Amino acid sequence: MIADLRFGYGSDEDVLAISKLQVEASRRVFLFGPSxxxxxxxxxxxxxxxxxxEGSVTILGADLSGMKGAARDRMRADHxxxxxxxxxxxxxxxxxxxVCLPCRYSQRRLQRAKDADGxxxxxxxxxxxxxxxxxRLRSRKTTDLSVGQQQRVAAARALIGGPELVIADEPxxxxxADRRREFIDLLLSECDRVGSTVIFVSHDASLASHxxxxxxxxxANAAAGRSRVA
Amino acid sequence: MLHSVRNTLALVFKSxxxxxxxxxxxxxxxxxxxxxxxxxxxxxxxxxxxxxxxISGTDLIVGARSxxxxxxxxxxxxxxxxxxxxxxxxxxxxxxxPEVDWTIPISLGDAHRGYRVLGTDLxxxxxxxxxxxxxxxxxxxTPFSGPTDAVIGAEVADxxxxxxxxxxxxxxxxxxxxxxxxxxxxxxxxxxxxxxxxPVDRTVHISLNGMDLIHSDGDIDRFSVPIGxxxxxxxxxxxxxxxxxxxxxxxxxxxNEFEPEPLSAVIPGVALQQLWGLIGVAEYALLGVSAxxxxxxxxxxxxxxxxxxxxxxxxxxxxxxxxxRPGHVFALLLSExxxxxxxxxxLGLLMVQLGILAIRQYALSEFGIQLSVGLRAFDLxxxxxxxxxxxxxxxxxxxxAYRNSLADGxxxxx
Numbered sequence: 001m002i003a004d005l006r007f008g009y010g011s012d013e014d015v016l017a018i019s020k021l022q023v024e025a026s027r028r029v030f031l032f033g034p035s036x037x038x039x040x041x042x043x044x045x046x047x048x049x050x051x052x053x054e055g056s057v058t059i060l061g062a063d064l065s066g067m068k069g070a071a072r073d074r075m076r077a078d079h080x081x082x083x084x085x086x087x088x089x090x091x092x093x094x095x096x097x098x099v100c101l102p103c104r105y106s107q108r109r110l111q112r113a114k115d116a117d118g119x120x121x122x123x124x125x126x127x128x129x130x131x132x133x134x135x136r137l138r139s140r141k142t143t144d145l146s147v148g149q150q151q152r153v154a155a156a157r158a159l160i161g162g163p164e165l166v167i168a169d170e171p172x173x174x175x176x177a178d179r180r181r182e183f184i185d186l187l188l189s190e191c192d193r194v195g196s197t198v199i200f201v202s203h204d205a206s207l208a209s210h211x212x213x214x215x216x217x218x219x220a221n222a223a224a225g226r227s228r229v230a
Numbered sequence: 231m232l233h234s235v236r237n238t239l240a241l242v243f244k245s246x247x248x249x250x251x252x253x254x255x256x257x258x259x260x261x262x263x264x265x266x267x268x269x270x271x272x273x274x275x276x277x278x279x280x281x282x283x284x285i286s287g288t289d290l291i292v293g294a295r296s297x298x299x300x301x302x303x304x305x306x307x308x309x310x311x312x313x314x315x316x317x318x319x320x321x322x323x324x325x326x327x328p329e330v331d332w333t334i335p336i337s338l339g340d341a342h343r344g345y346r347v348l349g350t351d352l353x354x355x356x357x358x359x360x361x362x363x364x365x366x367x368x369x370x371x372t373p374f375s376g377p378t379d380a381v382i383g384a385e386v387a388d389x390x391x392x393x394x395x396x397x398x399x400x401x402x403x404x405x406x407x408x409x410x411x412x413x414x415x416x417x418x419x420x421x422x423x424x425x426x427x428x429p430v431d432r433t434v435h436i437s438l439n440g441m442d443l444i445h446s447d448g449d450i451d452r453f454s455v456p457i458g459x460x461x462x463x464x465x466x467x468x469x470x471x472x473x474x475x476x477x478x479x480x481x482x483x484x485x486n487e488f489e490p491e492p493l494s495a496v497i498p499g500v501a502l503q504q505l506w507g508l509i510g511v512a513e514y515a516l517l518g519v520s521a522x523x524x525x526x527x528x529x530x531x532x533x534x535x536x537x538x539x540x541x542x543x544x545x546x547x548x549x550x551x552x553x554x555r556p557g558h559v560f561a562l563l564l565s566e567x568x569x570x571x572x573x574x575x576x577l578g579l580l581m582v583q584l585g586i587l588a589i590r591q592y593a594l595s596e597f598g599i600q601l602s603v604g605l606r607a608f609d610l611x612x613x614x615x616x617x618x619x620x621x622x623x624x625x626x627x628x629x630x631a632y633r634n635s636l637a638d639g640x641x642x643x644x
Contacts, residue, residue, distance in 0.1 A: 047551065070555055073556075074553070076553055077553020082551040084551070088548060090548055090549065091248060092244045092245050093241075093244055102552040102553055105554055105558070106553050
């Protein structure tokens with residue numbers, strides 16, 4: 001839930017100006033708009049990495065804009081899973097280590113993963129299997145996986161320890177149409193199983209049919225018209 | 231807290247293994263610089279100890295008028311050559327003074343296969359002391375008793391594989407290939423001294439009788455008087471032990487103002503101090519250069535980290551997205567530098583230990599320097615110093631990564 005939010009980088013003009021944007025719990029929301037309309041900036045703000053100049057960002061009833069940096073980082077670690085467009089994985093960690101990474105920074109997700117499957121590693125293995133990464137692929141170096149496989153590993157990482165919110169930022173833009181549909185189906189069914197709210201961001205409005213709600217950020221963001229378009 | 235430290239270290243280790251090419255090179259450069267610093271200081275202090283251990287219990291060294299250092303070097307270290315001789319009359323005059331407890335006459339000038347030959351009498355084995363007032367001991371055999379008897383140092387025995395009873399030939403002059411070799415009067419090894427770690431190990435000791443025999447026409451009967459009764463014409467120097475230390479300066483003045491001939495008397499400790507004054511400058515220069523090499527090694531580490539920063543921005547934002555705080559990013563880079571520096575320095579110190587074990591024997595036999603094995607306080611300073619400098623300079627890349635991770639948010643625009 002976002003209210004009266006304004007944000008700009010440095011002394012530049014505002015990139016974002018949103019009067020109200022609300023996402024209900026457990027909904028699958030599709031957030032779309034062309035490049036440069038402020039999607040990534042908005043996500044960084046929901047993640048608590050950037051702070052709005054004005055207004056508030058509230059997640060699970062907690063107001064991020066009133067928190068200190070460390071507390072925002074904890075909110076993100078405990079409650080939000082991220083999937084990016086590409087280069088999601090840490091190259092020097094194994095596939096399973098990559099998936100377990102959030103549990104290194106969040107005791108809560110560590111505990112939830114243990115409660116669900118007995119141990120973090122088993123939890124990671126289960127998620128990877130459900131997302132179609134079999135044992136043979138798991139032993140490979142992350143850099144040897146195809147982009148589609150890397151994205152599924154990233155999805156497993158976003159889901160481990162059952163965060164309340166999963167944010168996917170153009171996760172399918174490097175995939176072809178078949179893989180794209182397959183990935184979205186897998187992601188959404190896994191999120192259903194975990195019970196996570198999904199915010200899926202894309203410039204491709206044709207994907208909207210997979211989701212409960214669709215939000216056009218260009219309409220929601222009053223600053224989008226005047227900001228530079230990349 | 232402990233949990234997060236362990237997490238960071240696990241990440242650091244995997245990250246370093248991933249970039250093992252540059253990591254190993256950085257590690258090596260730090261290891262080499264640490265080894266250099268450690269070895270320079272070790273050689274410095276070990277040289278000093280070895281030198282200081284060479285002579286002990288002697289109150290004055292007396293020789294013909296010359297510089298203090300020169301006298302010390304030729305009489306005790308067998309380095310350089312005496313300027314002149316002392317007549318037997320002057321020697322007995324001073325030897326007879328009431329404050330004198332004992333003296334050891336020394337006559338130098340010949341060599342046996344590269345080792346100095348020293349003419350003396352039995353008081354040498356009785357009174358000469360090294361290290362902490364340790365007396366000479368025989369590893370085998372007995373002191374010389376006749377003009378053609380010889381007592382050799384441990385190093386001479388080892389290197390030339392001599393045993394008691396061996397016949398040896400003493401040449402006139404100092405080089406191995408002298409023109410005149412005194413084949414007509416071979417010497418017999420009667421004793422081998424225990425190892426001392428001093429120039430004594432590299433000396434062939436003969437009686438004053440024998441010394442004069444070498445320089446005579448070879449008529450052995452003239453020199454076959456008992457060793458204690460023999461009176462040479464001249465000696466090179468002599469060591470003096472006093473009954474009471476209080477008399478040192480009085481006797482020193484007496485000798486320095488000795489009328490019949492110009493003599494010098496030096497206190498060994500004072501002359502050694504002069505020697506340090508001379509060598510010390512070079513040693514500190516070396517130490518300074520080594521410290522600079524350490525700095526260069528750490529700067530290499532800094533350069534490697536800075537170069538890696540850009541290619542690791544994505545990695546950092548991934549870590550941020552899964553919940554890492556900017557502080558984690560800072561700690562990650564700092565720990566990488568610390569781990570490289572620590573392992574590098576440790577490796578360097580290990581190299582020093584192995585190196586010393588390898589060259590120990592050589593340093594002892596060639597230079598008479600006893601190199602010590604084992605960690606010393608200075609090594610710990612090297613370790614701690616390199617670690618702290620590395621951590622200090624790596625705050626620069628760590629800070630930049632921290633700033634980057636704040637500015638980049640979760641998506642890197644490259």
